[in-house]
Amino acid sequence: MEIKALVFKDKQLKLTERPQPVPGEDEVLIQVKLAGICNTDLEIMDGYLGFEGIPGHEFVGRVIYDPEAEFTGQRVVGSINISCYECFTCNQGLSNHCLNMRALGIRNKDGAFAEYLTLPRENIYPLPEVVTDKMAVFIEPMAAAVEIPEKVHLRPTDEVVVLGDGKLGLLTAQVFWAMGFDVKVIGKHQEKLQIVKKLGIETFLPGELNRMVDVVVECTGSQSGVETALKIVRPEGKIVLKTTTVEKPSLDLSQVAVNEIKIIGSRCGPFAPTLRLLERHKFPLEEMIDSIFPLERGLAAFTRAKEKGVLKVLLEIS
Amino acid sequence: MEIKALVFKDKQLKLTERPQPVPGEDEVLIQVKLAGICNTDLEIMDGYLGFEGIPGHEFVGRVIYDPEAEFTGQRVVGSINISCYECFTCNQGLSNHCLNMRALGIRNKDGAFAEYLTLPRENIYPLPEVVTDKMAVFIEPMAAAVEIPEKVHLRPTDEVVVLGDGKLGLLTAQVFWAMGFDVKVIGKHQEKLQIVKKLGIETFLPGELNRMVDVVVECTGSQSGVETALKIVRPEGKIVLKTTTVEKPSLDLSQVAVNEIKIIGSRCGPFAPTLRLLERHKFPLEEMIDSIFPLERGLAAFTRAKEKGVLKVLLEIS
Numbered sequence: 001m002e003i004k005a006l007v008f009k010d011k012q013l014k015l016t017e018r019p020q021p022v023p024g025e026d027e028v029l030i031q032v033k034l035a036g037i038c039n040t041d042l043e044i045m046d047g048y049l050g051f052e053g054i055p056g057h058e059f060v061g062r063v064i065y066d067p068e069a070e071f072t073g074q075r076v077v078g079s080i081n082i083s084c085y086e087c088f089t090c091n092q093g094l095s096n097h098c099l100n101m102r103a104l105g106i107r108n109k110d111g112a113f114a115e116y117l118t119l120p121r122e123n124i125y126p127l128p129e130v131v132t133d134k135m136a137v138f139i140e141p142m143a144a145a146v147e148i149p150e151k152v153h154l155r156p157t158d159e160v161v162v163l164g165d166g167k168l169g170l171l172t173a174q175v176f177w178a179m180g181f182d183v184k185v186i187g188k189h190q191e192k193l194q195i196v197k198k199l200g201i202e203t204f205l206p207g208e209l210n211r212m213v214d215v216v217v218e219c220t221g222s223q224s225g226v227e228t229a230l231k232i233v234r235p236e237g238k239i240v241l242k243t244t245t246v247e248k249p250s251l252d253l254s255q256v257a258v259n260e261i262k263i264i265g266s267r268c269g270p271f272a273p274t275l276r277l278l279e280r281h282k283f284p285l286e287e288m289i290d291s292i293f294p295l296e297r298g299l300a301a302f303t304r305a306k307e308k309g310v311l312k313v314l315l316e317i318s
Numbered sequence: 319m320e321i322k323a324l325v326f327k328d329k330q331l332k333l334t335e336r337p338q339p340v341p342g343e344d345e346v347l348i349q350v351k352l353a354g355i356c357n358t359d360l361e362i363m364d365g366y367l368g369f370e371g372i373p374g375h376e377f378v379g380r381v382i383y384d385p386e387a388e389f390t391g392q393r394v395v396g397s398i399n400i401s402c403y404e405c406f407t408c409n410q411g412l413s414n415h416c417l418n419m420r421a422l423g424i425r426n427k428d429g430a431f432a433e434y435l436t437l438p439r440e441n442i443y444p445l446p447e448v449v450t451d452k453m454a455v456f457i458e459p460m461a462a463a464v465e466i467p468e469k470v471h472l473r474p475t476d477e478v479v480v481l482g483d484g485k486l487g488l489l490t491a492q493v494f495w496a497m498g499f500d501v502k503v504i505g506k507h508q509e510k511l512q513i514v515k516k517l518g519i520e521t522f523l524p525g526e527l528n529r530m531v532d533v534v535v536e537c538t539g540s541q542s543g544v545e546t547a548l549k550i551v552r553p554e555g556k557i558v559l560k561t562t563t564v565e566k567p568s569l570d571l572s573q574v575a576v577n578e579i580k581i582i583g584s585r586c587g588p589f590a591p592t593l594r595l596l597e598r599h600k601f602p603l604e605e606m607i608d609s610i611f612p613l614e615r616g617l618a619a620f621t622r623a624k625e626k627g628v629l630k631v632l633l634e635i636s
Contacts, residue, residue, distance in 0.1 A: 146474050146498070153471035156464050156591035179497045180464070180595040200597070273474035277498040279518070281599065 005054045005114030006298040006315075013045060015298055018054070021110060023118040028071055030061040030078070030119065032317045034292075035112040036137045037305040039167070039221060041105070045302070048246070049107055056105040056112030056315075060136035066121065074126045077139045078119040079271050080104040096268070113298060115317060125271045131278050137314060138171065138285045139274050145172040146277070147269030148240050149179065154215060156180060161209065163229055164219035165192040167312055168242055170288060172217055173201055175274075178281045184209070186228075189309055195287045218242055223249035226263075235259040240266050288312050323372045323432030324616040326362060333616055336372070339428060341436040347383040348394065348437065350374075350635045352610075353430040354455045355623040357485070357539060359423070363620070366564070367425055374423040374430030374633075378454035384439065392444045395457045396437040397589050398422040414586070431616060433635060443589045449596050455632060456489065456603045457592050463490040464595070465587025466558050467497065472533060474498060479527065481547055482537035483510040485630055486560055488606060490535055491519055493592075496599045502527065504546075507627055513605045536560055541567035544581075553577040558584050606630050 002017040023029045036058035044051045057080040063071040083090050083098035090098050104119065105111015127136050145168065154160060158181065162173045165187025173196045176183035184202045186209055187193050193203035212234035218225045223245045230252060233239055241263060256263060277283075290311040293301035298315055305313040320335040341347045354376035362369045375398040381389040401408055401416035408416050422437065423429015445454050463486065472478060476499065480491045483505025491514045494501035502520045504527055505511050511521035530552035536543045541563045548570060551557050557579060574581060595601075608629040611619035616633055623631040 150473050150475060155468050157468060157588045177598065180591050180598065182591065182594065270475045273498050273500065276500065280495065280498065 003115040004295055005110075006056070006295070007053065008044060008055055009052050011047070013055075013299060013302060015296060018110075018114065020116050021114075021118045023065060023067070024120075026067065026121050027118045028063050028067075028121055028124055029065040030059075030076065030117050031064050032056075032059050032061040032112050032115060032117055033075075034133045034137045035059040035315045035317060036141075037301060037313045037315070038141065042302070042306055043246075044106065046246075051106060054105060054110040054112075054114045054117075056114070056117075057103065058137055058140040059112035059117070060127065060133045060139075061112075061117070063124070064116070068121065071121070071124055071126060075133075075136075076124050076126050077136050077271065077275075078104070078123045078125065079143070079268070080106065080123070080140060081268060082109060082120055082123065113295070113315060113317075115295070125275060128275070128279055131275065134289065134314075135278055135283070135285050138288070138312070139271060139278065140268075141168055142171045142175060142278070143269035143271050143274040144168060144242070144267065145175040145269065146274045147266050148172065148175075148217060148242075150270060150273075151266050152215070152238060152240055152264050154179075154181060158182065158214040160184070160215040160217065161186060161213045161232060162217045162219055163225055164221060164243075165189050165196075165203075166219060166221055167288065168221075169217075169219035170196055170311075172219055172242070174199065174283050174285075175277065177201055178277050178283070184213075192309070192311065195284055198284065213237065215240065221245070223247045226251055230255055230261070233259075233261055236261070238262045238264060240264050242266055289314060292316050321433040322613055323428075324374070324613070325371065326373055327370050329365070331363060331373075331617060331620060333614060336428075336432065338434050339432075339436045341383060341385070342438075344385065344439050345436045346381050346385075346389055346439055346442055348377075348379040348396070348435050349382050350377050350379040350430050350433060350435055351393075352379075352451045352455045353377040353633045353635060354459075355619060355631045355633070356459065360620070360624055361564075362424070364564075369424060372423060372428040372430075372432045372435075374432070374435075375421065376455055376458040377430035377435070378445065378451045379430075379435070381442070382434070386439065389439070389442050389444060393451075393454075394442050394444050395454050395589065395593075396422070396441045396443065397461070397586070398424065398441070398458060399586060400427060400438055400441065431613070431633060431635075433613070443593060446593070446597055449593065452607065452632075453596055453601070453603050456606070456630070457589060457596065458586075459486055460489045460493060460596075461587035461589050461592040462486060462560070462585065463493040463587065464592045465584050466490065466493075466535060466560075468588060468591075469584050470533070470556060470558055470582050472497075472499060476500065476532040478502070478533040478535065479504060479531045479550060480535045480537055481543055482539060482561075483507050483514075483521075484537060484539055485606065486539075487535075487537035488514055488629075490537055490560070492517065492601050492603075493595065495519055496595050496601070502531075510627070510629065513602055516602065531555065533558065539563070541565045544569055548573055548579070551577075551579055554579070556580045556582060558582050560584060607632060610634050
């Protein structure tokens with residue numbers, strides 16, 4: 001059977017037909033309902049990681065086939081990293097940093113911008129009814145926000161500033177808000193800041209916050225973000241790095257040493273606690289959706305997603 | 319002016335009249351609206367800390383006089399510890415462990431079971447309208463729950479068990495629930511467990527949970543609680559100690575050493591993040607109220623609070 005898919009090959013994204021993927025051992029087959037375009041997908045179009053195939057890693061879908069039958073028919077999301085469990089880091093218990101890591105729609109694994117995808121059973125999380133498709137499609141990037149308190153001890157009395165009002169910045173602010181933290185956001189776009197302002201979160205335009213805080217989470221997506229973070233983090237404070245850029249910014253590491261700053265890298269996060277937060281609290285996720293395109297108009301969706309300052313663009317697939 | 323107060327003196331609690339307290343330098347005068355009876359108050363009746371005077375440290379009231387006028391007329395809560403800022407620990411930045419600590423209704427400071435009380439300005443927290451009096455009276459014990467993530471790095475992926483379904487156990491479970499944690503409660507009273515069960519929290523009767531978890535919070539109020547905690551904490555796991563008992567339980571410290579367990583003591587907590595949680599989420603606090611007595615019937619209130627298994631008993635004062 002042929003399925004419709006967006007395929008990136010020879011530096012070009014095309015809507016084309018592909019054979020339906022065949023689940024490997026311990027894998028499920030999922031019919032994709034809704035998928036989100038992430039900045040990483042845009043970077044892939046620019047050659048990031050040299051990926052060729054079907055991109056897309058933020059999705060919600062329905063399990064069509066499960067060898068164990070447990071998930072069959074269920075509405076699910078899936079975590080994107082697939083570890084080998086055989087390499088050095090996997091043997092050290094660091095399977096999140098598997099040396100042979102495959103990642104849905106990012107590295108050696110076809111992704112979610114297609115009618116069907118496959119994923120290992122262990123990556124699958126069934127959705128409670130209260131979590132709608134439009135909420136569920138945010139779980140993957142939201143989990144990246146939950147990874148911050150997973151890796152860094154954030155104290156309820158810490159003053160935390162999120163740098164950047166892009167998708168990850170806004171999601172991080174929402175997660176921290178739900179957890180009760182004293183979170184503020186610095187961003188350039190009043191209309192985006194408005195989304196978290198409605199929750200009671202204080203927001204600032206660049207340069208407006210002129211004092212030191214305990215923790216800065218760098219989500220600007222820009223290479224100059226760390227420098228801004230260094231300007232407002234207190235001595236012995238923490239900077240959490242979320243931004244990945246192709247460029248290598250030059251950095252005042254002496255200041256890091258002298259002021260005894262901790263810089264902590266952080267990437268993908270855990271789905272289970274993210275789902276719990278979504279079940280327990282209301283988040284203004286739908287306000288973060290810019291537009292929804294059918295898969296057939298996938299190229300137009302990418303064009304829209306590439307426009308400056310655009311929030312989440314979704315693909316409705318089935 | 320004379321005010322009505324419950325006074326503990328010569329091992330007896332009496333309803334009596336006292337001169338209206340005079341605020342010290344930098345202190346406000348508060349008219350108490352509602353106050354809660356805590357287990358510590360019951361322990362004071364048994365001679366705990368040798369306190370004599372007006373007990374009571376959980377309260378909500380209105381500021382009648384503020385030397386700076388800022389809080390005048392405002393509905394407030396107040397943190398209970400008053401540090402000297404001169405002793406060794408205060409000078410080390412550990413004013414929460416002041417060697418000359420006074421504590422509202424507990425140590426060298428008359429408390430809340432009276433029509434008026436005084437507190438330093440720095441202890442005062444104005445209440446947003448959304449936080450009702452009946453919610454606000456829980457802020458002090460709830461802050462003790464917030465103190466746990468303040469002192470211990472709880473990871474969103476940790477499995478956390480709260481031991482005990484008393485007031486502090488149930489409040490801790492609610493705070494952890496709001497923060498998105500995977501929290502379970504072990505308790506003896508189905509009707510109390512029901513309060514947190516409704517939030518979707520899994521509960522167990524003693525002996526029902528037979529596997530190891532990452533973190534155990536000991537809130538049983540009983541000297542045997544730590545032993546139970548040691549039975550279910552995993553190697554390299556954490557036990558947070560909330561219980562204080564006059565008895566000194568004997569403890570298998572070899573197991574602590576061999577299994578590399580961390581035991582972490584934790585006491586009073588920060589009000590500001592607790593208030594944020596109360597503003598942002600709904601908690602079933604009113605279900606934790608057993609009964610409300612007028613101040614005049616304070617002795618009956620204490621009798622009720624002393625009964626086994628009773629939840630929060632409140633005094634309505636003005």
